[in-house]
Amino acid sequence: MPSYRSVCLAGFRLWLAALLVALGASSARGVESFKADSRHWAFQPLQRAPLPAVGAADPVDALVRIRLGAAGLAPSPTADRLTLLRRVWFGLVGLPPTPEAVEEFLGDSRPDAYARMVERLLASPRYGERWAQHWLDAAGYADSNGYFNADTDRPLAYRYRDYVIRSLNRDLPFDRFVQEQLAGDELSGWRPGQPATPEVIELLEATHFLRNGQDGSGESDGNPDEVRVDRYYALEGAVQIIGSTLLGLTVQCAKCHDHKFEPFTQRDYYALQAVLYPAFNIDRWVKPNDRVVDAHMPGVLEAWTARERQLDAEAETIRGGFAAWSRTNRLAGRVRFEDRFEDGRPLADRWTATAPDDDAPAGQPPVRLDSSSAPGAYVREGRLHLLESGAAGDRWLSTREAFDWRPAAEGGWIEATFELKALNVADGGRPAERVGFVLAAHDFNDNSAVPGGNVLIDGHPDGVTTVHVDYPGNDSRSIGDLGRTRYQPGHRLGVRITAVAGGRYEIQQLTDGLPEGKAVALEAADLPRGAFAFEYCCGRSFVVDDLRIEASDDSNPQWVQLAADYRGRLEARQKERDRQLDELASQRTPRPPRIAWMSDAGPESPVVPLLKRGNPKTPGEAISPDIPSFLKTPGSSVQWPQPAEGARTTGRRLAWARWLTEPGSRQAALLARVTVNRLWQAHFGQGLVATPDNLGQSGTPPVQRELLDALAAEFIESGWSLKAMHRRILLSATYRQSSASCSEAVAADPANTLLWRYPVHRLDAEAIRDAMMASAGVLAGKSSGPYVPTPRRGDGEVVEDAKHPEALARSVFLQHRRTQVPTFLGNFDAPAVVFNCTRRATTTMPLQALSLLNSEFSRSRAADLARRLDREAGKGTEPRLRRAFLLTCGRPPEAVEVAAATEFLARQAEVYRAAPDAGTRAWTDLCQTLFGLNRFLYVE
């Protein structure tokens, strides 16, 4: 009588045979012809042949064994327990097993000890951190914009990284995970300005997936054609990432022409582009820095804002006290002009858009006085509001009175100062990038017979303030930098011109009454008689108060002594004010961060042209959103939403995402194959399809196609559970095989395509760095939040700043700047992301050895590990060695290793015999050597 097991196997074989027949036709055809063909294996639905009853034989193993048997090979025996433990730890959480985990696993003799160990790791938050890096690679994640060599920062990208970590940890079904990343905004139904729930926040964060590609449109400054190309590039990047990550296809070739090797036409390309286009609307472009939104739980932003206002008010009181004191006590000169901007008094009686003696108003349109329509100047709440209009333009608001800017006597001065109150007019507007004002303003059009004048002070809120003479016009020239204090609200700012020897002058910044920074030289010709003016430019609006123009009083003989006394008292007051302000500043918390999201420009359907030869300058016919023709199934189609009344978006992305993940469909089968293949690749070092970004006809065909399909089918059936897939793979005997060599099998199948053993493979860059920190016991606990910066040091090395409190965080939390891969990680093949990376290279090169032997990071971790041994293993050589091997290699040392290490320690003791810390140095050397062991760098 046949056993239960053999019946099951027989059933399984029948199922498999059916599968092989079904697939056979395409495999026979595949290699000889490269004609684009939608009958290619990866584009077929998953076979719904009955799965063999699980129990006696794991389906993965059954499929593998049939292939092995056909080749006359047998699977390898199960690996020993500690090898397995280390394999699973790195596979699931990317860290070496702790000594406690080793003891526990060794001591657990129950039959399901292995399965429970797998469950524990799947439940660990470290799982999400490990697998996030795999997904972030595929999704093309970067903390910088790329494209131009400035490679500017993406300060909010981390929220997407954290979303990925959380989603993986809670095993968000993968179809939903994909839908959220493509169309979370549409799923949420949320509108800007509304309060958000935690779910909505997640959905909005997820859309950052679409922004992962390179995007130079924020810095784009070429001619209009170039700007358009730069914008298209961001859209094309998103299309390409979707192609390789979700569809396993190289769609980008079809941007210019029908794909040569795949059934993907140029129309298909632009039909996919039309799905994304409303979010990347080239004509209604939003630059990356502006593509952010405030979405917070009810009250969060309000509470923060209220707290900030309170601190602002306290700061204002402190500054006000200082200002009042200096007003009362200051040693006044002769005030030539003062305006305290009292409400109710028209500006027009003292101010004008046309400088005295100028022949025309400044700028077009000129500033409107007493008007709050831009460009306008008006007084409100006792302050002067300068409201500039759009991005371009240049104009000024000038005093009606002209002044003599050249003090007569040497040492004499004239100064113009004002209190800077705010860098924007309405709450929420972008802060002004400069606070500009002009001395000796007399000739806006640059057509006056009088040369010079128009001395522009370009006050910088975050950088260096500069002085330009004869601004604007071709003869405008920059003459130098001023001051130290930035043009930030809360200061009285301005300049003082002092007459110096030889009929020349100097200009210097005045901050809160005190000259500051270096003086810049001016000639008499630079300072003709003219007005004071505030500059309007480039959308910069700001608020000021109490403008005062004042000159030295040379009539008082005691002036010098009085001035020195006053200055001393002023400095003391200032110091006390700054101390109080610093204390207040320390109580501030960062603003609840915005979300860098992606959403449609509006609900309307934009015209999306096919670009001939991919060139934005040669638009062709308009293309509607559509699914790729080779994935169309008769009788089923996508319902593209019509523009709906009151809708906020077109709904195209959501429709496409739902189509992609539709159960039973060919596209869902493709998505599942691509995903399962990457999963397999991460566990085995090599995918079932060797080209994870290309499952198309030009990709490498899988040897174990039936295995890939069985896994893909189960993936969908499990409700797209990634954790179920991990279980399925990790619990298989195929995964648990030993990696030991077998000469017959090596001869028959050297590349192990039939999976007769588990392949030895090197840890990736992040796992190596993380393992060094974890072994040494110094891994920081960071599990979310802004990246840890990795600047390029003076010597050129890119490395985390050792002083940063989170410097020793897991590598997934380090800054992922495209052009600045940390040197250590880069040496171990961490990618410089261009589009994305679906497969890491694994190189072996001397720079890796040099990094392990000589880098500061390696030496420091070795020293940390030696100290850990001091703490945890006492003084005896054997217990210390045991602990050291457990921590680094996940198992106690073998006798030969103990012997070799003991001998080594004796030799180092000899080398260091004269040193007081000989023991520490010898052990540090030993620990560092362990980091170079292949036992440490590889999983077996």
Place this chain on the structure above:
Amino acid sequence: MNPHATAISRRMFLGRSAGSLGGVALAHLLGRSDVRAATVSPAPHLRPRARAVISLFQHGGPSQMDLFDCKPELNRWSGKPYPGGDLEVHFDKQAGNVLGAPYAFHRRGQCGMELSELLPHTGGIADDITLIRSMTTGSVDHESALRIIHTGRFLAGLPTLGSWLLYGLGSENENLPAYVVLADPGGLPVDGERNWSSGFLPAVYQGTPFRGGENPVFHLRTPASVPAAARRNQLDLLERLNRQHAAPHPENTELAARIAQFETAARMQGAVPEALDLSGETAATRRLYGLDDPITEEYGRRCLIARRLVERGVRFVQLFLNGQPWDTHDKNAERLRELCARTDRPSAALVHDLKARGLLDSTVVLWTGEFGRLPISQGKDGRDHNRHAFSLWVAGGGFKAGHVHGATDDFGYRAVQDPVSVHDFHATLLHQLGLDHDRLRYPHEGREASLTDPEVTGARLVPALLA
């Protein structure tokens, strides 16, 4: 045809073609699982004419009509509106009239090559170089054009020429990086490290910058706290434990290669400083390169180091300048004079010296920027970018000596006779190193990617450049 149907391991390819390459030298290039994924056609290999390349890269776009391409019409029309029709201008608001060439040209060498008076030393090697006056490229944007000349495409992040060479040819001295970058001590060039990235090729093919000072390569020096004897013991322990570990995996070349790497790295710690040490060079050699003159000393030193590296088997050496000094948007005449004073003598010295040592036949020296400049002025006294024509020179490695290839129109604006695209030039350069540009491919983004991408660029060999 499916490229994978005839895929052959890189090991096999190199194994067959490695007649000139030591097996040991290839170990570090081969001990990688990735090489198995690389597919290179096993077609017959070309007979290599050269084994190394030194690229003297001139960032910014050297002005061809002021240095290499004498245009009498330019001076006749100087100051007048350009009569030749539409020009593609990058900074269109500053476009001016025709700007004459301020310096005289002289015929130099037996071949009578016309060169600017600013290049007296280059004139001295006129009979050794091929001057191409009809180069063209695809972009007037610096960074895009840099990527085109370094990687074949305007996109960022692709493998550079040196990486492709290494991938195709391997290394001849495993104790030195096979692709060395000698950047300007004054700072990085525009586009920084991207200029020597290996892109999607494995990191082993990236350029290794040698920096000035005592630590020319990251992590090269043993920390001061580790005496030589202690390091020796560490290496011994590593080898002992790693060998024991690898014993059950006799077929695993990656494990074996990694064991060897530690010794290689240790040897590199000695080999790099030795290659950079100029104390053994004669006074005559030092003078030749201009080490006796503060203006030429720095560039001369790097040219001399380049020769020493090539002598020691380095495959690809590239010199860069800080920023993009040839980008003469203003003060064109003045800045050309300064730059030529700095680079002319050392560049020519390198060719002389290689020739004298019998190395020029097997070494290609390349002098080029990323594009050329316009015949009209930008602002008062500058020249704007031009992608329609630029000049470069190349010496050695089987390129024709004393030869001028191609010509531009009367104003030097557009290559009109025998134009050579950057891709054509890449194809020809690879050919001289024994590589067929159409077969040197690596799978990437689902395609068999290549440096020249001939299907898209139409790249073709230019036999007229070759002796």
